[in-house]
Amino acid sequence: MNRAPLSKIRAVTSRDVARAANVSQALVSRAFTGNGRIAAETRERILKVAAEIGWQPNALAAGMVTGDAPLVAVITTRLSFDWRAQVLSHLLSAFQEWHMKPLLFYAESDDEVDRLLVETIAWRTRGVIVTAGNIAHERAEAILERGQFFAALNRPANHQSAFAIATDNPLGGAMAANLLMAEGRRRYLVLAGLRDGWAAAERTRGYVDALRAAGHEPLVWHSQSMTIEVGKECATTFLEFPVDQRPEAVFSTNDAMALGFYDGLRGRGVSIPDDLSLIGFDNLSASSWTPYQLTTFEQPLDTMVSQVLHYIDSHRREDGGAAVPAPMGQRLGDDSVTYCAPTLIRRLTCKGQA
């Protein structure tokens, strides 16, 4: 258990490479950045020597000098249940492609997001992208003020100059309602999920509004979380209704609850889609599995991520933010959020009209 003193290993620097290649330290820098004049053969030699030594420019030091390290802060939460993991996966892939390094800030729960937003500042990243929790206007303001970008994925940024993009949740809810009404269903239910969840609330709103406009009043069931277990519990409640009073059309604001709802009904004499139609949201991979074949909505993740990256890019060029014209199926909300239409994925939990 003898503990050696904390000795610092002297780092290999561009100076060591310069010495070995018999040039000035400045030339080593030029060889790697490509900036400034340098003879082709000198460059070759330097690169070769550096490779032998195993040296690469220190990105931290370079970032300090240029004031612009290719770093981006990403705020995320627990990656359980698929959808969040998909979002992160797409983002990471895009950053890798655009040669930016994501620095991850992980929130155990949504309340920690605000604190992480503050932590973010120490790293002088190009900007921050938020994929979890709620955003306070002042936080976005503080970050934008520094010249950093600020992007929110699937949530409002609560700031005019920030970029926010999300699935058109109200539209999805309305589409679900219309689909169910077209089937001639009568009694409607929505598994609304979190009372203070933004996306879930928007989906619920779109659904309820569309139904009311047609003279229907749906049941709205809220819950503390949006898991498969919650879905099952909802099924239990559903089964307590007299058979002739049970809802015939169920929209779940996410797939997890829809899957659980389905499971809770198995072996209970209820047939989907004969007795009721069920629609989910997210298009989780599990929704396509044999025992489910759930009709659901796919969120336009590719589009959203690519637009975030265009925003980041345009912010960098300082040409006044995302001047990109809104592609098909997008609209700009009053809340400055760019909304992208979800895609209906028809499977077997609704009556087909193929």
Add this chain to the structure above:
Amino acid sequence: MNRAPLSKIRAVTSRDVARAANVSQALVSRAFTGNGRIAAETRERILKVAAEIGWQPNALAAGMVTGDAPLVAVITTRLSFDWRAQVLSHLLSAFQEWHMKPLLFYAESDDEVDRLLVETIAWRTRGVIVTAGNIAHERAEAILERGQFFAALNRPANHQSAFAIATDNPLGGAMAANLLMAEGRRRYLVLAGLRDGWAAAERTRGYVDALRAAGHEPLVWHSQSMTIEVGKECATTFLEFPVDQRPEAVFSTNDAMALGFYDGLRGRGVSIPDDLSLIGFDNLSASSWTPYQLTTFEQPLDTMVSQVLHYIDSHRREDGGAAVPAPMGQRLGDDSVTYCAPTLIRRLTCKGQA
């Protein structure tokens, strides 16, 4: 489309804070690091002024001076299918707790891992942790040589001085075999997955060896990937066997394939566990869902992650690496990998002997 010139915003620095608080710049630094003497009230004042201005020490600059930014490189791949996402989630959570910032290196496929390992060097992190692909000895060597740590999760590091920890895959395979033999099953099959996948191959080996030792010779089916679709295809092949020649005991080297295998058998007159027993690996959340209730193995992710962090910590203290005595259920392999026993999760796809 008029593009403003790329004007650099002058950064707010500790000097600005010093001026505002009427102290030297050095004191501002002391107020934040806690190193060096400083009067309590001076410190308070500086902190207050800094908060007003919204300044925090630039972690990049600090890292350069101290030669030790709290950065760690994490190599990961596509987060699809749950298990990888779980691994990353646990790691991120642990890093957040230990005040280290993960810099993510994302590989689209396993072949890219080697390149990412090289990219890693530019960032002068405390070390790197690999959760995807194969590791070349030279890569680990190059990193360790710099005084960085090197950890491999669920794969061998191929280097004596690196730290590698993994589920005891051969043990899992053997446990599956013993369980199935105890049921009195006769014809054995293993969905072996990737031919060159390390974990899958180890699970297969443990299974096959245990069976052979008891005089059984199992069928071994390899595949190009390890998805639910592959599992389904295996079911199709299975169904082509005459009924009295079909395997009665199936071990799948991951849950995804097991789930697909199950799905492929639905409605085909085969009963699980009456006609055959099925065991998976990973304990994906889906394995516990109503239509599956799959018997499987849980990988000791908590243990593995916490040991990785202890290694990182001990590496930092330079007390000669992980001197931590191996906890229960662990063994050190010839390959310098620390193996942790998986936990059998009994559900309904095996004959119970409750």
Add this chain to the structure above:
DNA sequence: CTGAAAGCGCTTACAG
């Protein structure tokens, strides 16, 4: 307890 100064490892004008 406080301040002036050196230095971390780079990049980039500025001379030559």
Add this chain to the structure above:
DNA sequence: CTGAAAGCGCTTACAG
């Protein structure tokens, strides 16, 4: 085309 020098924003001995 090349080199010497300044400077990025900090931390940490070193004096006082």
